[in-house]
Amino acid sequence: MGSTFIVHGITLGAEGVISEFTPLPRELPHRWSWKQLAGHLLLKGLTAVVALPFYCASLIETVQSDIVRDEASSGLLDCVREGVARLLGVGAPHSRRLLPLGRLLLPAALHTVLRYAVAAGVQRAALWLHRRGRERRAEPSDPLDAYFPELAAAWAGSLAADVLLFPLETALHRLALQGTRTIIDATDGAVAAGNGGSPLVLPVNTQYDGVHDCLHAIRRKEGGAGFYRGFGALLAQYALHDLVVYVKIVKTELLTKHGVWA
Secondary structure, three states: OHHHHHHHHHHHHHHHHHHHHOOOOOOOOOOOOHHHHHHHHHHHHHHHHHHHHHHHHHHHHHHOOOOOOOOOOOOOOHHHHHHHHHHHOOOOOOOOOOOOOHHHHHHHHHHHHHHHHHHHHHHHHHHHHHHHHHHHHOOOOOHHHHOHHHHHHHHHHHHHHHHHOHHHHHHHHHHHHOOOOOEEEOOOOOEOOOOOOOEOEEEOOOOOOOHHHHHHHHHHHHOHHHHHOOHHHHHHHHHHHHHHHHHHHHHHHHHHHOOOOO
16 A cells, blocks of 8 residues: 555656646646647656656555565565666566566556546546536535535546556556566465465566557457456445445435534
8 A cells, every 4th residue: 555655646746746847737727728638638648657667666566475575674665666776777686578668658658648538538428417417407406416426427437447448457567567576366266286275376477578469468368358357356446436435425415414514
């Protein structure tokens, strides 16, 4: 969790700094032009490029098996240190299969821009449909209308973007881990034979040349389902998110019913 928050902070900080020293808008006005939209999306892409080495370091911490993790040497700022090492090409030795960061810049920026565009588009469409339906029904004002549509629209937009771009994210993750000597758990349920049924760990031994080769190899060797390996974790994440939103709705309804809202 620590490295995830660090990457998020680096992303926000980079976006703010780039927007301050360039004419690229951080927020789109209500009436935007195509030039402003292009600059806004370019800012998102540049931010993803800046955060890429730290994102790769955080990804390794996220998927690394606990069996091989050294808690004594792990620290909160390891993500920053490993990210700088990945950027400068120094630090722990990596195999020859390690892809240079330059090969990952375009897919990382493309994934970030597409995810933002899809999520924002679905969110705006959901809000527009909600407002249009509310005008037709002419229902009385409700406290939930102040924030629930925003939450629901953001949830729908984020879900649509993650589902649609899951194959690209899968390829990006595999390329980022390739050659880093990362050991992962065998999440398919395999166990080590003759070892008391202990979980099996596997090294990441992929040999992709780039995004196109990765996508082609997954389709050829694993089929269409290979692009959505781990999709159940995404569903669990959004189910939990939906549960939190539902709890907020019920709590607000109870507060409103008992007159606490005013």
